[in-house]
Amino acid sequence: MRVRMAPSPTGSPHVGLVRTALFNYAFAKHAELTGRGGTFVLRIEDTDKERSTEESYTAILELFRWLGLTWDEGVEVGGSYGPYRQSERGDLYRDVLGKLRESSYTYDCYCRNDEVEARRKESGSKVMGYDGFCRELSPEQRDAFVAEGREPLVRFRMPDGSITWDDLVRGEVTFETQFVPDFALCRANGDPLYTLTAPVDDATMRITHVLRGEDLLSSTPRQIALFEAMRAIGVAEATPLYGHLPYVMGEGNKKLSKRDPQAHALAYRDQGFLPEGLLNYVALLGWAIAADRDVFTLEEMVEAFDIADVNANPARFDLKKAEAINTAHLRMLPVEEITHRALPFLKAAGVVGDPVRDADAQLLELAMPLVAERVNKLAEVADMLGFLFVDEADFTRDEADVAKLLDETGRGVVKAAHDAVAALDTWSTQAIQDALQATLVDEMGLKPRVAYGPVRVAVTGRRVSPPLFESMELLGRERSLARLASAL
RNA sequence: GCUCCGUUCGUCUAGUGGCCUAGGACGCUGGCCUCUCACGCCGGAAACACGGGUUCGAAUCCCGUACGGAGUACCA
Numbered sequence: 001m002r003v004r005m006a007p008s009p010t011g012s013p014h015v016g017l018v019r020t021a022l023f024n025y026a027f028a029k030h031a032e033l034t035g036r037g038g039t040f041v042l043r044i045e046d047t048d049k050e051r052s053t054e055e056s057y058t059a060i061l062e063l064f065r066w067l068g069l070t071w072d073e074g075v076e077v078g079g080s081y082g083p084y085r086q087s088e089r090g091d092l093y094r095d096v097l098g099k100l101r102e103s104s105y106t107y108d109c110y111c112r113n114d115e116v117e118a119r120r121k122e123s124g125s126k127v128m129g130y131d132g133f134c135r136e137l138s139p140e141q142r143d144a145f146v147a148e149g150r151e152p153l154v155r156f157r158m159p160d161g162s163i164t165w166d167d168l169v170r171g172e173v174t175f176e177t178q179f180v181p182d183f184a185l186c187r188a189n190g191d192p193l194y195t196l197t198a199p200v201d202d203a204t205m206r207i208t209h210v211l212r213g214e215d216l217l218s219s220t221p222r223q224i225a226l227f228e229a230m231r232a233i234g235v236a237e238a239t240p241l242y243g244h245l246p247y248v249m250g251e252g253n254k255k256l257s258k259r260d261p262q263a264h265a266l267a268y269r270d271q272g273f274l275p276e277g278l279l280n281y282v283a284l285l286g287w288a289i290a291a292d293r294d295v296f297t298l299e300e301m302v303e304a305f306d307i308a309d310v311n312a313n314p315a316r317f318d319l320k321k322a323e324a325i326n327t328a329h330l331r332m333l334p335v336e337e338i339t340h341r342a343l344p345f346l347k348a349a350g351v352v353g354d355p356v357r358d359a360d361a362q363l364l365e366l367a368m369p370l371v372a373e374r375v376n377k378l379a380e381v382a383d384m385l386g387f388l389f390v391d392e393a394d395f396t397r398d399e400a401d402v403a404k405l406l407d408e409t410g411r412g413v414v415k416a417a418h419d420a421v422a423a424l425d426t427w428s429t430q431a432i433q434d435a436l437q438a439t440l441v442d443e444m445g446l447k448p449r450v451a452y453g454p455v456r457v458a459v460t461g462r463r464v465s466p467p468l469f470e471s472m473e474l475l476g477r478e479r480s481l482a483r484l485a486s487a488l
Numbered sequence: 489g490c491u492c493c494g495u496u497c498g499u500c501u502a503g504u505g506g507c508c509u510a511g512g513a514c515g516c517u518g519g520c521c522u523c524u525c526a527c528g529c530c531g532g533a534a535a536c537a538c539g540g541g542u543u544c545g546a547a548u549c550c551c552g553u554a555c556g557g558a559g560u561a562c563c564a
Contacts, residue, residue, distance in 0.1 A: 008564050048563060113562080126490045128560045153562055170493070179491050179560090187562040194564045218492060218559040246494080247557075284500055284513085291502040292512045311501080313494050314557070321500065321514040331527080374526045384525090433523085441523095452523040464525045 001031040003209045004041035005071070006198065008048070009056035013063045013265045015317060016213060016248040019282045023245060024211050025069045026283075026298075026305040033302060041205060042074030044085045047197050052087070063265050067275045068298065081205040086197050093192035096200050096235050097185060101154055105229035106185065108152035109134040110145035129181030130155065151188040156195070156226060158182050163221040168211065168243025169310045175221040183222055195219070199226045203236035211243045211307065214314075220244070243307050246286055247314040262317055272345055272378030274333075277326030284325070285315040295328045327376040339368045342381040349382035351389045360389060366474055370466035387460045388474055392482060397461035405463060410454035411488050416440060417455045418484035427477040433469040458487035 003024045007017055025040050032038030042064065046052035061076065073079030083089060100106045111133055119131055135157060137145075145152070158181070164174040185196040192200075202210060202223075220242050230236035250260045261267065268278050279298055283289075289296050289304050296304075330338065347354045352364065364385075371384045387395065397406075406414070420439040424431050440451035456468050459480055465471060472480045 006564090010564080045564065051563070109562095128490075130561095155562095167493095173492075175492070181560085184562050189562085191562085193562070198564085214493070215558060216564085219564090244493085249557085281500090286500090288501055288512090290512090294501080294513050315501090316499060318499050318514065324514055327526095371526095376526085436523085448523050456524060460524095462524090466525085468523055 001028065001036055001208050002039045002041060002206055003028045003211060004043050004074075004202070004205065004207050006043045006045045006201070006212075007060050008045040008051070008194075009053060009060060010048075010051045011053075011056055013056070013060050014263050015265050015268075015282060016263075017060075018063070018067065018265050018278065019248055019285055020211065020213055020245055021064065021067075021069050022279055022282055022301075023287070023305075023307070023310065026302050027209065027211060027307055028072075029302040030305045039072045040069075041079070041081075041207070042071035042077075042084065043201060043205070044075055044087075045194065045198065046085055046087045047192060047194055049087070049191075059266060063269075066266075066269050067279055069279075086201065089197070089201070090192070092204065093186075093197055093200060094190070096230070097154060097192065097196065099233045099235065100156075100185065100229060103229065103233055104157070105232070106154050106156050107135055107137070108142070109155040109182075109184070110137075110142070110150045110152050112150075127179055127181060130183070132182055135182070153188045154185045155182045156185055156222065156229070158222070158225055159228075163224050165220065165224060165242055168209065168241055168307045169246075170244060170312045173217070173220075175218075177221065177225070180221050180225075195222060195226075199223045199230065200235070202240055203227065203230050206237070207240050208238070209243065209307075210240045211245060214244045214246055217244045243310070244312075245310065246312055248282075248285055249314050249316045262319060268322075270379075272342075272380065273322075273326050274329050274341070274378070277329040278322065280329060281322040281325040284321075285317070286311045286313075295325060323376055330375065330377075331373065333372075335368050335372045338372045338378075338381075339364060342368075342378045345379045345382050346385070349379075349386070351382045351386050363388060363474065367466070370470055370474075374466070384466060387462070387465070388471070392479060395461065395483065397457060397487075398463070401457045401461075401463040405454045405457045406487055410457075413440060413444075413446065413451060413454045414458045414484055414487050416444060417451075417458075418481060418488075421472070421477075421484075422481055424477075427473060429469045429473045432472050436469070454487075455484070459483050 005021045005024050007013065028038035028040040030038065044057060044060070046057070064071065071077060073081065074084045101108075109130070111130070116130055116133070119133065120128070123131070125131065134155065158177045160177060162174050162176045163180075164172060167173045183195050184193055186192045201207075224239060227236050227239040231239070250262060265278075269275070276297060280294075280296060283301055284294055287305070287310050288294070289301065333341075343352075343356070346352045346364075347356075352360045356364070367385055367388055368381075371381055375381055375384065416439055417436055420435045421432055424435055436451070436455065440446050441448055444451070452468055453463065456465055457463055459468065459475065460466075460471055475483070
């Protein structure tokens with residue numbers, strides 16, 4: 001089985017693209033796993049030179065690599081059916097177009113848009129699109145158009161009757177071809193259009209299963225008809241099976257649009273999502289591994305995936321749940337791995353330098369266990385640990401937290417805490433805890449939360465922080481005392 | 489307008505005619521744990537769009553209605 005992902009490099013890659021890519025990947029890998037052979041092809045649909053950009057192309061590859069959706073064949077990695085960028089396949093399209101033009105499956109069309117529009121108004125037809133005016137042009141009519149200097153485009157002649165296919169996710173779907181107008185295969189200047197390139201590529205790359213977004217559902221009858229023609233002229237061997245995946249929706253009832261910040265797939269990476277977390281969440285949009293389970297790995301998905309189980313109804317992207325699933329994956333990682341993955345975020349935030357100094361690396365190793373179980377996204381590591389790494393001169397406290405906890409009485413507590421730990425012989429978590437407990441809780445009779453709140457703000461700068469005593473141990477005696485003192 | 493697709497808790501879903509007084513998850517919410525936060529644990533509220541069939545029996549099959557979405561390009 002050969003499947004393909006065929007994004008067009010326009011704009012920043014969308015989470016809907018991630019979902020479609022994931023399902024294609026899982027489909028191919030599951031086929032491979034079960035001995036049916038599975039090849040995942042990545043092809044770039046950049047026929048529209050106006051809209052395609054190199055930035056977008058780069059971003060798409062970056063995204064696939066980050067996600068670990070490795071393609072067996074396609075751009076950059078090659079394969080026997082390349083090239084894999086449509087912009088480099090012009091000769092092929094021209095060749096097929098030539099053959100099609102010699103057949104009766106297409107005809108040259110000289111109409112201008114406004115003329116088609118005017119005719120429709122006049123006839124009152126309910127079908128939009130082309131009306132077939134040039135289907136049976138007489139030689140005289142054609143000569144007249146040519147004499148006017150008109151350039152023809154090649155239009156596909158939709159057959160009469162209906163077109164039915166067994167959609168992999170929706171079951172049987174039928175279109176009456178009277179509602180599917182003849183469509184253009186190329187521009188008047190000869191540039192091939194998506195309507196031609198996608199089927200030609202699927203045919204020549206021997207794609208067996210096409211899994212794509214629901215938005216392409218209505219172009220499927222045209223592609224199936226084109227495949228019939230390509231088979232007749234010897235360009236295609238078989239028509240692929242089609243499966244149309246439901247939309248990924250945003251807020252409200254709209255398809256997640258590129259304008260929506262939630263739509264940008266790489267933004268999740270930049271916020272510190274784990275690729276396995278995003279992938280897992282996105283898999284849930286239309287598919288379930290089991291009735292009572294929703295955290296799983298890519299490998300587990302590959303093993304269980306069956307396109308027939310995919311839901312046909314659109315799903316809303318829920319950031320909260322995406323984060324929860326991501327958190328679950330974060331919890332499954334060993335601390336060293338989280339450290340490794342958090343490093344780029346720590347560097348970007350300036351918490352550690354690049355390269356990391358030995359002392360910082362050591363401190364990080366000790367500090368990570370404190371926060372590994374508390375963060376939901378990698379970027380949060382930097383927020384939580386900043387206070388440990390910052391130079392004393394740059395250390396600041398959250399103003400709101402200071403106002404709330406370091407008032408008159410708060411400062412009294414901090415003073416007592418300072419004196420209690422200043423007397424310590426050994427600077428350890430246990431010793432610090434014992435000393436503070438003895439003085440603040442036992443002697444002064446404060447409730448623990450009242451006692452430790454001000455100390456926490458004094459030392460870490462925030463009301464919410466990693467565990468206090470451990471933090472003080474890691475900060476060291478000198479710096480801890482200095483911060484307690486500076487809070488007074 | 490026309491064509492096609494869709495409709496189970498707020499959201500994602502399980503459910504393929506009897507196991508459903510509809511299960512799980514996120515979110516929300518009550519409590520426990522607790523030096524903050526988070527984790528963890530125990531509880532709670534919350535759904536088969538509507539109307540007709542078919543059937544001994546329907547969330548599940550069929551038809552209609554309503555609602556939602558998409559497509560309707562010399563974009564992909």
